[in-house]
Amino acid sequence: MTVFFDALETRSPAEREAAHMAALPGQIAHAQAHSAAMAEMLRGVDAATVNSRAALAQLPVTRKSELLERQKALRAAGGDAFGGFAALVRGPGMSRIFASPGPIYEPEGSTADYWRTGRALYAAGFRAGELVHNSFSYHMTPGAFILESGAHAVGCTVFPAGTGQTEQQLEAMLDLQPNGYTGTPSFLRILLEKAQQTGANIGCLTKASVGGEACPPSLTAWFQEQGVDVYQTYATADLGLVAYETSARQGLVLEESVIVEIVRPGTGDTVPEGEVGELVVTTLNPAYPLIRFGTGDLSAILPGSCPTGRTAPRIKGWMGRADQTTKIKGMFVHPSQVADMARRFPQVGKARLVVSGEMANDSMCLQVEAAQAVDGLAEQMEAVMREITKLRGTVQVVSPGTLPNDGKVIEDARSYK
Template identity: 70%
Template sequence: MSEFFDALETRDPAERERDLLAALPRQVLQAQTAAPAFGEILRDVPAGDVNSREALARLPVTRKSELLELQKARRADDPLGGFAAVARGARMPRVFASPGPIYEPEGAGRDYWRIGRALFAAGFRAGELVHNSFSYHMTPAGAMMENGAHALGCTVFAGGTGQTEQQIEAMADLRPDGYVGTPSFLRILLEKAAEKGIALPSLTKALVSGEAFPPSLRDHLAGLGVQGMQCYATADLGLIAYETAAREGLVLDEGVLVEIVRPGTSDPVPDGEVGEVVVTTLNPDYPLIRFGTGDLSAVLPGVCATGRTNRRIKGWMGRADQTTKVRGMFVHPSQVAAIVQRFPEAGRARLVVEGEMGEDRMTLHVECSAPPEGLGERLADAAREITKLRAQVLLVPAGSLANDGKVIEDARSYR
């Protein structure tokens, strides 16, 4: 593939890193001075010193659940909780809601959520008609895709969700070049059209998001005539990563700085290890600094075969918030992290909860190459102190725990 959305995609990786780190202090300062909530979160942080990944990693992670609570606490004064850096009016044309609800601004400007890059990689081009089956109601998904399609010079049919037969009719009449929406709804549309004997020959490509897109579903859609690619985006951050024709993970967007951290902590993990996706956006209107998405992923080695040089991630691999209720009490991944942080000899850990309902048993599996005498007992004491629950401790060799991002595994029987 020789076409690219812009020259940013093929920058030398060292140049990209310099550009990101040069923009980082300005974005931290913007968050501190224009978004009152981040003024509190980043109080006493010298913005000019946040010019490396190491310095960024010392800042607190603000997770989505925390953003909700912080926004609720400030709603009497500001419905957006002090996180938006723009005021109502021309610079904030719309406001949307995410589950919670979290209220989020749409800033002004071309391709505000940066979705155009993902659409281009999926094969969409100027002058084409895009059938948009994301919701236009309350949540921003429909607007996100429409915004990006318009930036490419495409025309959009605002299909929205549901009304399967009417959408198929519109596809047959208008002959769109491609689809955007969830992959499961695309499958419903294509299968229903085939069942009714309605041909949709113009529809050959799709950009899907909003849910998992396993290879089995991708291949099924291809068998129905549509080549689908996926993107990873959120209402808070816009585009985070997108699939290319290489189909080897997702390439990171050029407008975000992404870290993978150990669930329940703010500590980056080595490349290749599964952890929580934490994003710092360079969007000045909604300047989220170290925003914890709650999603799991991992960095892939090398660069994309299409010639795009940005880092790649594996894609969505589950949820990082593995909070579990044990014997009537919540146990959080951050508590597991707090236990092992007390012991320099301890490596990665996983808390396994077993037993039938009402007979919960906790076992803390801890990696340790050369455990000193009594380490297991001390870990058990720390577990009881921090979680207020008893746990057995099992010391295992370094590298023996699965690299799947799980910190708490609920293995109970719910029969």
């Protein structure tokens, strides 16, 4: 039995990077030609010159909130429901349209394993001829279809269980004896606990690919005690599969068709390897050519390669949300404003705004890392803080490496008792 889904997983990192950078100019040009929204955002960009990570980092980041606003604006004007982002048109090339909260509408192309999740399921041990019990929702949102397409790519049969109706789902498991489960980890736990309570034997279930919510190591260990090996999948309705867990359980391996950057929250500036920041993804999917799409999720790149032999970069997994916009004394303060403050002072590295106090008695302290003490730096930055946020606060200068590596740009330490 082969260990890998395909040969792409074991190519050298240099070969993979060269292939990605060679494909990037064509994807940029395709986006400019077939996606009205990307054409507007990339106006003036010479696609042929975007053939390196440094060049890619100069392009603007598109965040989900912007995608939603563009969709709303065009829909209100009787225009494209996708906000000009999709390169597909309705017909044979677009098999389905989904709706995520917002609502945000997403197209599904008609190509096999459009969401590219076969790779994740294969790494989780799913194999041809097995039955998959799929408990993701089949109603409006794409979650169920994202995993179902991957199961079909592996050669599995799928039982479309959907959500809820625990007793009926358990009855179907007893009758059909599925080998694997796809869905949220919380619902899998409900099913297993219900089976224990009723004495139902579903020992046939030995593997699971879960997503949609966090699955901490303690929960993974509990599943293993029940005889089920659970692997996490990180996918979105916009991007498809981004990363997946392997038997090594050391982070999540990046999917072969995405280019991932980690940027400082509120900016498009990449951070050093290992530093926590926002996950920004460029997809090589021609149907929905999102360039530098900000997921709003925090993560970090892990050093080295996966012990399983897969050579793609790895991320730590989901580490929180990047949008840390906070209301202070009635005013919204955004991570991008914190970045603007730091940019004005070349000697400043990382910056973190700590909000403390109780109720309406808010206070702000901007903590900044600087290698060398500069006379008057704190006072100068306090003036800039007032200019940018219209609020008063203090500045504390600390040595490099002092601030936590957790991706937080704004820390809300207020008491809400």
